[in-house]
Amino acid sequence: MMKIIKLVSILGLGLGSGVISALWMSGLIGGKALDSFADINAGGWRSDWSIGSPAADPYLRARVARHGLLALSKKEAVYFTRNVDDEGEPLRQDCQYELSGGGQDAMWWSITLYDGDSRLPMNTDNALSIDATKVGGAETWRAMIAPVKPQDAPYWLSSNHAGQFDLMIRLYRPSKAVLDDPETNINPPRIQRLGCQQGSGA
Amino acid sequence: MKKFFLICLGFVLVAFTAHKFTLRATPSVIMNKAMQKMQERGVPIHKFVLGERTTPQTQTVVRPSPDLAYSICMYDFTKSKQPLEIKAAYWRDYGSISFFDARTNNFSTVRVGVDGDERPASVLLMAQGIEAPANRPNNEQQIISPTARGLVLIRRLAPSAETYARVQMVSKQDKCQPLTE
Structure with missing residues (x-):
């Protein structure tokens, strides 16, 4: 009887180790950020360049299924995320930031704010993104990121109820140059921290 | 010593198999859950349904774009293998x-309104x-689905209520x- 219990325990332990190690290595457990697996860094905007590629390994497939379900192939769209400001500090709801940039070498682009669960933050501010149609043909643009709309902000992304958040830039139908050499050909927007609420740290 | 070796071997074999199986099954489990949720919300099989305008309150998948309008059609060839006629009306x-199989793979994408062609994109x-x-x-275009079930998604740029x-x-x-015949 003891022998059977020992055998079942060892097999159970093996089973558990196999399942947990697979989920951990895929980034599905263990609290790893989506961009911690990135292999492309374009001015702080990071992307796992295997996303949308048929050669994606099983770990990446599992990760994309969880964090980017229904993501498109790379030829159609590429995605970059960023969860820190220009000084490397995590993006937080209680701080205010200036996001600035220019055009992108793609048919259309957008930048969207997501909370720590990869969801749109639960607010009703109708200020979730900035995109090429909003800024028109402007060569440069700037937007404010804050939990309440700042006065005189040309564009606003609301971080209300976002907690610690990240930004995702999408480039739809990117040019060949972007696909071939994204680190050189992405025009990476800057994120400057303007200030934080008193008592909330840096 | 031999007994210890066999125990270690058994542990490694079970762990390795479970590791591989989990990796292989995860996308299918996630897709299956997503499709189940869609069905619960009334998305039928073999019919496009335009999702509500994407807001924090209406989001159904992770990282949706609030600037895009999504129409979804779930397909299922397990009961009938009759080909599906897919058409997306012109959008300027x-x-x-885009086509996704039951393992979440985007196995094909067809563009709408390429080079100003105002005919519907047909698949x-x-x-x-x-x-x-x-x-x-x-x-x-004729496309073969790698799995019996999956979903088709039309994305259209629609950043405003208008x-x-x-x-x-x-x-x-x-x-x-x-x-139809």
């Missing part, structure tokens, strides 16, 4: 039809092992239905 701005979606019928329109209202009108012409 960005538009695409004949078929189960594996099914031959395409003769005399199909020459602008139709453009989303236009999508509501245009999307009435979208089609996702079994081919």
Whole structure:
């Protein structure tokens, strides 16, 4: 009887180790950020360049299924995320930031704010993104990121109820140059921290 | 010593198999859950449904774009292998039809309104092992689904309430239905 219990325990332990190690290595457990697996860094905007590629390994497939379900192939769209400001500090709801940039070498682009669960933050501010149609043909643009709309902000992304958040830039139908050499050909927007609420740290 | 070695071997074999199985099964489990949720919300099989304008309150998948309008058609070839006729009406701005299998793979994407072509983007979606019928329109693409179930997603650029209202009108012409003889 003891022998059977020992055998079942060892097999159970093996089973558990196999399942947990697979989920951990895929980034599905263990609290790893989506961009911690990135292999492309374009001015702080990071992307796992295997996303949308048929050669994606099983770990990446599992990760994309969880964090980017229904993501498109790379030829159609590429995605970059960023969860820190220009000084490397995590993006937080209680701080205010200036996001600035220019055009992108793609048919259309957008930048969207997501909370720590990869969801749109639960607010009703109708200020979730900035995109090429909003800024028109402007060569440069700037937007404010804050939990309440700042006065005189040309564009606003609301971080209300976002907690610690990240930004995702999408480039739809990117040019060949972007696909071939994204680190050189992405025009990476800057994120400057303007200030934080008193008592909330840096 | 031999007994210890066998125990270690058994542990490693079980762990390795469980590791591989979990990796392989995870995308299918996630897709299955997503499709189940869609069905619970009333998305039927073999029919496009335009999702509500994406807001924090209406989001159904992770990282949705609030600037895009999404029309979804779930397909299932397990009961009938009749090919599906997929059509997406012309949209002047960005538009695409993307196909996802039951393991979440985006196995094909067709562009809407390429080079100003105002005809609907047309696709004949078929189960594996099914031959395409003769005399199909020459602008139709024929695509084979790697799995029996999956979903088709039309994305259209609609960053404002006004453009989303236009999508509501245009999307009435979208089609996702079994081919009639």
